[in-house]
Amino acid sequence: xxxxxxxxxxxxxxxxxxxxxxxxxxxxxxxxxxxxxxxxxxxxxxxxxxxxxxxxxxxxxxxxxxxxxxxxxxxxxxxxxxxxxxxxxxxxxxxxxxxxxxxxxxxxxxxxxxxxxxxxxxxxxxxxxxxxxxxxxxxxxxxxxxxxxxxxxxxxxxxxxxxxxxxxxxxxxxxxxxxxxxxxxxxxxxxxxxxxxxxxxxxxxxxxxxxxxxxxxxxxxxxxxxxxxxxxxxxxxxxxxxxxxxxxxxxxxxxxxxxxxxxxxxxxxxxxxxxxxxxxxxxxxxxxxxxxxxxxxxxxxxxxxxxxxxxxxxxxxxxxxxxxxxxxxxxxxxxxxxxxxxxxxxxxxxxxxxxxxxxxxxxxxxxxxxxxxxxxxxxxxxxxxxxxxxxxxxxxxxxxxxxxxxxxxxxxxxxxxxxxxxxxxxxxxxxxxxxxxxxxxxxx
Numbered sequence: 001x002x003x004x005x006x007x008x009x010x011x012x013x014x015x016x017x018x019x020x021x022x023x024x025x026x027x028x029x030x031x032x033x034x035x036x037x038x039x040x041x042x043x044x045x046x047x048x049x050x051x052x053x054x055x056x057x058x059x060x061x062x063x064x065x066x067x068x069x070x071x072x073x074x075x076x077x078x079x080x081x082x083x084x085x086x087x088x089x090x091x092x093x094x095x096x097x098x099x100x101x102x103x104x105x106x107x108x109x110x111x112x113x114x115x116x117x118x119x120x121x122x123x124x125x126x127x128x129x130x131x132x133x134x135x136x137x138x139x140x141x142x143x144x145x146x147x148x149x150x151x152x153x154x155x156x157x158x159x160x161x162x163x164x165x166x167x168x169x170x171x172x173x174x175x176x177x178x179x180x181x182x183x184x185x186x187x188x189x190x191x192x193x194x195x196x197x198x199x200x201x202x203x204x205x206x207x208x209x210x211x212x213x214x215x216x217x218x219x220x221x222x223x224x225x226x227x228x229x230x231x232x233x234x235x236x237x238x239x240x241x242x243x244x245x246x247x248x249x250x251x252x253x254x255x256x257x258x259x260x261x262x263x264x265x266x267x268x269x270x271x272x273x274x275x276x277x278x279x280x281x282x283x284x285x286x287x288x289x290x291x292x293x294x295x296x297x298x299x300x301x302x303x304x305x306x307x308x309x310x311x312x313x314x315x316x317x318x319x320x321x322x323x324x325x326x327x328x329x330x331x332x333x334x335x336x337x338x339x340x341x342x343x344x345x346x347x348x349x350x351x352x353x354x355x356x357x358x359x360x361x362x363x364x365x366x367x368x369x370x371x372x373x374x375x376x377x378x379x380x381x382x383x384x385x386x387x388x389x390x391x392x393x394x395x396x397x398x399x400x401x402x403x404x405x406x407x408x409x410x411x412x413x414x415x416x417x418x419x420x421x422x423x424x425x426x427x428x429x430x431x432x433x434x435x436x437x438x439x440x441x442x443x444x
Contacts, residue, residue: 004097005047005118006180010084011035011104012055012075017231023057025104026064027235030242031266031284033064034229037107040267043069044111045100045118051091052104053084080198086187093184098122101176101201105229108238108245109175113225117218118177126216127182128205131173133223141171141228142202144217152217154206159195170219172202173226182208242267263296272309290326308343322353325368337361338380342368348392350375362398 015024025035035052042050054061055075062072073091075084085101092099098121100114113131121129132144138158143165145154155172156165178186186204193200209215220226224241227234246267247260254273257263262279265271269283272291277283281296286303289295294312304321307313311324314331322336325343330336332349338361339353351372353364362380366372370384373392383401384390390402391409402408407416 003048005045005100006092006095006097007042007045007047007050007100007102008085008088008092009035009038009042009050009052009070009102009104010081011061012053012058012078012084013105014056014078015105015230018229018235019232023061024229026057026060027229029107029229029235029238030246031264034107035061035065035104037267038102038104038109039065039068039070041109041111041114042100042102045114047100048095048097049092051088053087055084078198079192080196081201082187082190082199082203083192085183085201086199089184089187092180095180097180099178099180099183101178103174103228106174106226107229108227108241109225110222113220114175117175120218121177121216124214124216126177127179127208127213129177129216129218130205131175131220131226132170132217133173133220133226134169135171135223135226136169138166138169138171142174143168144170144172146170152209152215154209155202157200157202171226173220174228175226176201176205178204182213339364339366339378341366342370342386344369346371348372348374348376352377354379357398367404 011025013024018024018027020027026033029037050070052065052070052072053075054072055078058074071091073087075087098118100118117129117131140158142155142157143161144152145156147153158166183204186207189207190199190203192198205215227238229235229238243260246265247257250257250265250271255271256276258276259279263277264282265277266283266285268285269287271289274292275289276294278296281299283301284303287301287305289307290309292310293307298316299313300318302320305319306323308324308326310327312329312331313319313324315333317330317334320337322339322341324330324341325345327343328341328345330347334347334351335353336347337353337355340363341347345366354377355361355364364378364380365383367384367386369387372384372390373394375393376390377395378384379396379398382396382398385402385404385406387405388402389407390396390413394409394413395411396402396408396413400413408414409416
């Protein structure tokens, strides 16, 4: 933990241009709210404390962040970024070290970039540091001002810029680090702008520069990291960028996405080298896939799923909160929910693990080498023993477990093993199973 760093995340805005009643920071990017992406980067910094400024839709934002290590401060009236950060004074002012300020609607920022910004801020003993980016169309973003020697002199908001300033392509990314005292002393001295009635955090930096105090800028190598989300079109663009970034990261690890554009892989999914992901597959967060696996096409892997090395999940197979053991196959039209599948198991076409009884979920256990025939239904809780066979179309009722090596068929499933009436010398009944050919036929 960094005991001399606090992080503030601005998340109070309404986001009217999103054309939605949903608070802007809760709009979904790649299956998760925008603010979760920002918070991931913040948590990677291991700060002393993370404070989220909430306002519009604050109850919904708080609910979305339940369980995350944050404290909340409310900005009842949205009077600008300067006013928002000033709301943290009682919590943070007077502490040692630095305060990093992030925007809850800038979700593509990388933790490595924030770490570099903080390291340079400390090394240069700056009063304030900020990220900048050079973009082709600055639009409504604040422009970075420099003197003839390239030294930072301030930031001008687009609405206040003259024609020459609007031609500047270097923009303020809205991500900052301040020395604690410089921030809160500076917030006392900024004023609300007459036109908007709001106070802006960049004015603190502008005043520090005007006083000759050290302000450091770090130019982003990837300007996409500075992208703020203000419109549905910008959200779509960010989605495409994030998908491409994830695909590139997986490719660097030896994973083949046959068609990245038609495949969804959530952030944080781990996939081993040599694995192939076929088109139109959906792999959600909380999934782990081993090496040399084959997934899809049209596979759906949900949270809690573990696919071990060499296993294969095929067409229209859904797997949820389950483990598929090494070398096991589930190739066609199956639903595997809350099941542990051992090694070398074959799951036939159309197999269903019926895990929900109308009130609660139950688990299924399919052990090594078992064969579950096409169209079989396993009503959990149930166990299919090692090298057992469940015949095509069989229904194994709840709690009617299949023994190791047994063969069961029918509705409800019954054993094809034959019991003899005589007893062996130890007083136990002998059990004789049918031929392996019979087992194979049962599974077809």
